[in-house]
Amino acid sequence: MAPKPSKNNRSPKTPKTSSDIPDINPSSSFTPENFEKELKALAEKAKDETWAKHAREQASVYLKSATLLALIAIYSNVSELTLSPVYGSIPSSIWHSKLVMAACFVGWSSNLFLGRTLPVKPHLLLPVIAIYIPAVQFYLFKLSGFFTAQWGPLITETLTLFPLIVFSVACTANHLDGADLSVLPSWMADAAPGLGSYGLFRALEGISARLIQSLVGKTFLFTRLGLEMVLASCYSLFAPSKLLLYAIPALLHTSFFNTHVQTSLGTATLNSTLNADGWVLLDRRESVTGYISVVESLDQGFRVLRCDHSLLGGEWVKFKGGQFAGNQVAEPIYGVFAMLEAVRLVEVPNPVPDSMANALVIGMGIGTSPAALIAHGIDTTVVEIDPVVHEFALKYFQLPKNHRSVIADAVSYTAELANGTDDRFDYIIHDVFTGGAEPIELFTLEFLQNLNTILKPNGVIAINYAGDFALPPPMVIVQTIREVFPSCRVFREHPRDEEALERDGSDFTNMVIFCIKFEPAAAGAVSFRAATPADMLNSPSREAFLVPRHEVADADFLVGRGEGILRRNDTTKLVKWHEQSALGHWAVMRRVLPKEVWENW
Numbered sequence: 001m002a003p004k005p006s007k008n009n010r011s012p013k014t015p016k017t018s019s020d021i022p023d024i025n026p027s028s029s030f031t032p033e034n035f036e037k038e039l040k041a042l043a044e045k046a047k048d049e050t051w052a053k054h055a056r057e058q059a060s061v062y063l064k065s066a067t068l069l070a071l072i073a074i075y076s077n078v079s080e081l082t083l084s085p086v087y088g089s090i091p092s093s094i095w096h097s098k099l100v101m102a103a104c105f106v107g108w109s110s111n112l113f114l115g116r117t118l119p120v121k122p123h124l125l126l127p128v129i130a131i132y133i134p135a136v137q138f139y140l141f142k143l144s145g146f147f148t149a150q151w152g153p154l155i156t157e158t159l160t161l162f163p164l165i166v167f168s169v170a171c172t173a174n175h176l177d178g179a180d181l182s183v184l185p186s187w188m189a190d191a192a193p194g195l196g197s198y199g200l201f202r203a204l205e206g207i208s209a210r211l212i213q214s215l216v217g218k219t220f221l222f223t224r225l226g227l228e229m230v231l232a233s234c235y236s237l238f239a240p241s242k243l244l245l246y247a248i249p250a251l252l253h254t255s256f257f258n259t260h261v262q263t264s265l266g267t268a269t270l271n272s273t274l275n276a277d278g279w280v281l282l283d284r285r286e287s288v289t290g291y292i293s294v295v296e297s298l299d300q301g302f303r304v305l306r307c308d309h310s311l312l313g314g315e316w317v318k319f320k321g322g323q324f325a326g327n328q329v330a331e332p333i334y335g336v337f338a339m340l341e342a343v344r345l346v347e348v349p350n351p352v353p354d355s356m357a358n359a360l361v362i363g364m365g366i367g368t369s370p371a372a373l374i375a376h377g378i379d380t381t382v383v384e385i386d387p388v389v390h391e392f393a394l395k396y397f398q399l400p401k402n403h404r405s406v407i408a409d410a411v412s413y414t415a416e417l418a419n420g421t422d423d424r425f426d427y428i429i430h431d432v433f434t435g436g437a438e439p440i441e442l443f444t445l446e447f448l449q450n451l452n453t454i455l456k457p458n459g460v461i462a463i464n465y466a467g468d469f470a471l472p473p474p475m476v477i478v479q480t481i482r483e484v485f486p487s488c489r490v491f492r493e494h495p496r497d498e499e500a501l502e503r504d505g506s507d508f509t510n511m512v513i514f515c516i517k518f519e520p521a522a523a524g525a526v527s528f529r530a531a532t533p534a535d536m537l538n539s540p541s542r543e544a545f546l547v548p549r550h551e552v553a554d555a556d557f558l559v560g561r562g563e564g565i566l567r568r569n570d571t572t573k574l575v576k577w578h579e580q581s582a583l584g585h586w587a588v589m590r591r592v593l594p595k596e597v598w599e600n601w
Contacts, residue, residue, distance in 0.1 A: 058180055065175045067238060068126075069197060072168045073204035075130075075231050076100055077212055079161040082224045082260075083153050085291040085601050086141045088309035090582035091149040099154065103162045104201070107169025108194055114170050123171040124243050126164070127235035131247040133160045134228050134254045134261075141599045149309075149586035172197055217286040217388065224286060225261045229254065259600045262286070270600055277596050282396055284601070287388035294396045295597055302333050305366045305392055309589055309598060310433065312389065313337060313366035315397055328375045328537040330368065330398035335545030336464060336493040336510040337368040342548055343427045343462040344376065345528040345535065346514055350458055352426050354378050360425045360454070362410045362442070363432035364389050367399030370429075374400045375537055378427070383410045411441055418453040426456055430463040440578070443477050444568045448484040452517065461485065461515050468584055469496070469507040471577045475560030478513060483565050485515035489526045491548035496556070506584045511552060 083092035181189040259270035284293035290308035301318020364384035
């Protein structure tokens, strides 16, 4: 390569004096042997430098590409998590994978177009986009009621995650144009960059999802907004430029005005907004099952435990020192939780005194059911997968400490008990719900068979299921339960509202299925003894809801009779219906609590 001309376009200077001329010894420098040796040395040096340079260039290509793919893989998971407090985990997932795939396709196919049409290099825009995402999400969440859970997640991610993935993938494709694939056949070299990038992205997406799940809520950096801020910082380090000055407004908004940021300032800002509408946030945390918070109504006097866009339970706090002063337990705001306690009222051949009975409660909520069992003197074990739910139930609700708590996945825990010889229970209460749908794996035939194994021969089980009777899942669940426990009766929390069913095409409610393990003389003959004042625990809610009243006949299930039962290896049949059920539940929750509580977190 010829030497570059100097700035004044003049040739390089030549030696002008004898001192400038190198000392050459013809006898030593220009012998044929030395000349050949020097040529070989120069050739080897040039070869080494070419190989090292090529290796460095290729390493840079793959490192930059892998970095971009890793960042968008992590952001893909974080974006979906950020939607869940406003839309729920199931609605947030409906469009997510399709949008990510579309963004990858658009980005890969438009890398040349973006590079030629934009006034700046595309990679310089990545940190600006990433920094603005939290602010854009904040204002789009204000419109969630207008967007609805059906379209809100799609609109929000189209305006936030989609452009980030498009530009990231376009930059990745641009980097990989410099990849040396000469060792591959031509037909493979053409497809390898695209297929390899997508495969690596999906692998990193899965790995990062598991990592985030295990670390979420541990520190501020592993909260939803904390992760978004960390990722924005990574993009800024990857492509620093003066364009970051344009991101200052978004940085200021996130730092001082975004109520989703879990700092003392963010919480104070949130409460100033909620207080104006008669609400107060007592605590919040992010954990394995979602965004957990405790919110209290200042006007109506009740407190609720929230998980993402659903409620795990609530109790009245306004009348603790008045109307409910003599209560032995807290007053739940939902009657179904009191109905679950009727598991003690089911008649069995040889009744066990409460002081000698033991119970297993699957799912904590605010601890309404275990608190009542403990009040009756029953030795109670609670299995809860989320440690924050258990912590908040103890701290902000009236859950007694004299119980055995097991923080574990109920599926693995009950399987372990079923394979052992100890720990059999007189009562089992199965009460799990989050995100607008029941965890499917906790209603499979195999899981229920494990519950049957750990239930004593004289035992009783009560299973709470929240669902839409206009969809197949309630019937599928009841059929699966009856496959294991043939003797059952089903009750609703409230009678069906025929007008609402006609108007909305939905009949969403809680139902409780009471089953016995022993075989009575007549199949299905589950009966309840008369409730006594001691059963009521001096609680108005128990007086109104403890004794089951609204029984469900088979004819009340509108659809689903031909769908069979739910098995562990065939859970997909419930997924599509759970999506529709979760969308309906989202609308119900927006009527239970005002939109400000959901949108501001």
